Amino acid sequence: MAQGQVAVPDRIAPEAASPKLSRPRRVARRVRLARADLVAATGYLSLAVLVLSGQWRHPANGYLIKSGQDQTMWEWFFAVTAHKVANLENPLGTLLQNYPDGVNMMANTAMFGVGVPLTPVTLLFGPTVTFVLVLTLGLFGTAFAWYWLFSRELVSSRFAAAVGGLCCGFAPAMISHANAHPNFVVLALLPLIALQIIRMAKRANNAPEVRKARRLRDAFVLGLLVAMQIALGEEPLLIFALSFGLFALVYHLHSPRAGLRTLRAVTPTVLLAALITVALTEIPLWWQFFGPQSYRMIDHGPMGNDLKALFQFPSESLGGLLMHGQNVAINPTEENSYFGWPLLLLVTVTTALLRRERVVRAAAVVIALFTFLSLGSTLVIGKDDTGIALPWRWLESVPLLNTVLESRFTMAAIPAIALILAVATQRALDYWRESATDWRPLAWFAALACALLPLAPTILPVVERAPTPPFFTDGTVNRYVNDGSVVIVPPPTPPDARALRWQLDSGFDFPLAGGYFVGPTGTDKKGRYGPDDRPTASLLAKAQRANRVPVIDQAMRDQAFADLRYWQADVVVLPPTDNSTALRLTMDQLLGFPAQQVDGVWVWDVRALI
Numbered sequence: 001m002a003q004g005q006v007a008v009p010d011r012i013a014p015e016a017a018s019p020k021l022s023r024p025r026r027v028a029r030r031v032r033l034a035r036a037d038l039v040a041a042t043g044y045l046s047l048a049v050l051v052l053s054g055q056w057r058h059p060a061n062g063y064l065i066k067s068g069q070d071q072t073m074w075e076w077f078f079a080v081t082a083h084k085v086a087n088l089e090n091p092l093g094t095l096l097q098n099y100p101d102g103v104n105m106m107a108n109t110a111m112f113g114v115g116v117p118l119t120p121v122t123l124l125f126g127p128t129v130t131f132v133l134v135l136t137l138g139l140f141g142t143a144f145a146w147y148w149l150f151s152r153e154l155v156s157s158r159f160a161a162a163v164g165g166l167c168c169g170f171a172p173a174m175i176s177h178a179n180a181h182p183n184f185v186v187l188a189l190l191p192l193i194a195l196q197i198i199r200m201a202k203r204a205n206n207a208p209e210v211r212k213a214r215r216l217r218d219a220f221v222l223g224l225l226v227a228m229q230i231a232l233g234e235e236p237l238l239i240f241a242l243s244f245g246l247f248a249l250v251y252h253l254h255s256p257r258a259g260l261r262t263l264r265a266v267t268p269t270v271l272l273a274a275l276i277t278v279a280l281t282e283i284p285l286w287w288q289f290f291g292p293q294s295y296r297m298i299d300h301g302p303m304g305n306d307l308k309a310l311f312q313f314p315s316e317s318l319g320g321l322l323m324h325g326q327n328v329a330i331n332p333t334e335e336n337s338y339f340g341w342p343l344l345l346l347v348t349v350t351t352a353l354l355r356r357e358r359v360v361r362a363a364a365v366v367i368a369l370f371t372f373l374s375l376g377s378t379l380v381i382g383k384d385d386t387g388i389a390l391p392w393r394w395l396e397s398v399p400l401l402n403t404v405l406e407s408r409f410t411m412a413a414i415p416a417i418a419l420i421l422a423v424a425t426q427r428a429l430d431y432w433r434e435s436a437t438d439w440r441p442l443a444w445f446a447a448l449a450c451a452l453l454p455l456a457p458t459i460l461p462v463v464e465r466a467p468t469p470p471f472f473t474d475g476t477v478n479r480y481v482n483d484g485s486v487v488i489v490p491p492p493t494p495p496d497a498r499a500l501r502w503q504l505d506s507g508f509d510f511p512l513a514g515g516y517f518v519g520p521t522g523t524d525k526k527g528r529y530g531p532d533d534r535p536t537a538s539l540l541a542k543a544q545r546a547n548r549v550p551v552i553d554q555a556m557r558d559q560a561f562a563d564l565r566y567w568q569a570d571v572v573v574l575p576p577t578d579n580s581t582a583l584r585l586t587m588d589q590l591l592g593f594p595a596q597q598v599d600g601v602w603v604w605d606v607r608a609l610i
Contacts, residue, residue, distance in 0.1 A: 036158035037151075041144050043162070044169055047457075048139035051170075051178060054462035055132045062128070063465040066316075066332035069497040070180035073516045075127035076500040077108070078134075081115035082122035083508050091116070092287040096508055097492070097500065097515030098531050099485040100568055104293040106284050107527075108517050109183045113231030127504065135178050138185035143169020145188040146415060149195045154359070154419065155426040163448070164415075164422030171414045172314035175457045176335035179316075183233035184411070190240045191415070193225045197244075197266070204265030219269045223276025230281050235404055236411070243366050243412035250362040295520040298527030303330055303405040304376015304392065305337050306383060310410075314338040319454025328383055330407060337374065337410040339417070343451040347417055350424045360423055363416035374409040421448065465501075469575050471599035472502040477571070480605055481510045484570035489583050489602075490540035492516060493530045502575070513567040536563040536590070543586045547579040552589040560590040564610050574602035 055062045064071050076097075084091035091112060095102040106112075114134050115122075122130045147165025155161050168174075168191075177184040200218050229237045252259025278285075288294060306328035313319030314335045315327075329335045347367070354360040377393035379386045392406050428444040471477055477486065491514030492499040503512055514531045521528045531537075536559060543550055550556075564572070574584055574595065584602050588594050591609070595602035 044143040045140045062462040065463045067180035077110040078130045079127040082119040085119045099511035103517045106288040134182045141188035145191040149191040160425035164418040167418035172338040173336045180333040189229045204262045219272035222273035226277045227280035247362045250365045295527035305374045305407045307381045311341040336407045346451040366416040367413040370409045370412040468505040471601045472506040480571035484568040485511045487513045487569045489574040534563045572604040
């Protein structure tokens with residue numbers, strides 16, 4: 001193996017290292033390999049469409065039920081981005097929700113990297129089509145990008161690379177996030193970043209003048225890829241950078257001197273790439289960390305994986321349909337491990353058998369360490385907190401790390417697992433070529449099928465979305481709004497963000513009080529989900545939960561008018577909702593006059609009172 005090569009053992013180097021062939025044979029080989037690439041791409045795209053076929057069949061009124069309110073939030077992000085771009089306005093911030101304070105869009109992972117280029121799709125077909133398109137292309141693109149990396153830098157067999165790509169693009173965590181989180185599904189740039197770094201490391205053995213000639217080009221490509229990933233999602237980039245750095249470190253422990261030579265050779269290019277990334281992203285990053293409604297950190301609370309989650313089958317899988325164990329996931333969109341015991345057993349045995357392979361050892365360390373970190377600060381088994389302290393307890397306050405949901409660290413194990421499976425599949429195929437009667441390939445493929453078939457994804461469930469009240473779609477709301485906001489009873493929050501969809505369907509003709517976003521709270525600018533709790537909003541939420549009209553005194557009435565002035569309200573609207581009678585009577589008493597029913601909603605015109 002050439003010194004400085006980062007991740008490709010000579011035994012399984014790709015076809016570029018094969019002996020020279022005649023021109024006709026080279027052409028035939030390229031056609032055959034291109035055909036294999038096309039088959040892999042078609043297979044991945046077909047599977048991605050199948051997984052999201054429920055939403056594709058009903059783009060107008062379908063809703064991924066397991067997304068909670070996240071689908072509404074993401075559709076709103078894409079719609080606002082398109083609205084801003086179409087009107088030549090700054091998309092980094094908006095006052096359309098959380099009025100009058102607004103929302104820092106850059107600090108809310110609005111995914112400008114897809115939202116901006118897909119503006120025509122959003123304007124022509126609506127944000128739901130954009131949402132499902134991004135998820136579909138995310139699953140497909142992530143799988144194919146890892147397949148591309150494996151087939152070019154890890155294994156010579158396209159089939160072995162396809163197995164690795166399949167694991168990366170359609171792992172249980174990817175399917176879980178495909179219910180609601182495009183930023184953890186569109187991960188295709190991460191293997192491309194890895195590919196660029198690997199090729200830079202390979203060129204470390206070239207003559208200094210050759211490296212210098214390519215330095216600017218390599219730095220620009222790397223810097224552009226990282227900048228584009230920042231525009232898609234920073235949390236996946238952070239997890240990838242940590243895991244890839246650990247992989248490279250362990251890989252070079254076998255020959256530390258070669259590793260240091262490679263490090264010295266690539267460092268100038270990496271530093272130049274960092275400068276290019278900063279130049280491309282300095283404005284949005286400044287806005288994210290120092291602009292209006294920015295925040296310093298967000299405390300998610302304990303978000304570690306339950307130990308049982310590592311060995312169980314995911315809910316949206318064939319295995320989950322037949323043998324779904326105790327529900328220990330944070331929520332349906334955060335099944336970040338759920339590898340299933342057959343796959344973990346197979347990976348463990350395979351790692352032991354292939355322990356002489358440096359890439360396998362490095363991948364195994366990544367799997368072990370990041371899975372361990374994903375368990376959180378204390379060990380939890382079957383929702384029972386054992387109180388046993390784990391390393392994350394001492395890392396969760398580290399800047400940047402304190403913004404990560406620790407359960408997501410297992411996503412770093414996904415490409416590492418895929419790598420081990422791809423290498424083992426290549427080894428099995430090599431045995432098969434040597435002897436058609438060798439039992440080891442058959443044993444491997446039988447074990448691989450037993451490990452992967454239970455994880456095969458099922459179609460994500462979709463329900464019909466409730467229609468938007470005509471009050472918002474037929475223009476009636478415009479008769480009640482001058483320059484102020486619309487206050488929904490109760491104001492929208494993360495548990496109920498339907499009003500964002502109503503605002504979207506109205507064409508963004510009015511701003512909303514409240515909403516679903518992450519913003520600062522308190523003097524320390526600590527992040528939280530949703531708006532600060534105004535007393536009147538809390539009172540209405542309590543009345544709705546209890547289905548009872550509280551005793552209203554003058555202090556409550558004065559506070560209600562103070563809150564309406566804070567929101568700069570023009571109209572208060574009660575849409576069809578749970579326990580609406582208690583909410584209407586409560587609002588009647590707070591304002592001192594009864595509501596009017598207009599287009600299926602109850603309305604209090606407060607323009608003359610505020």
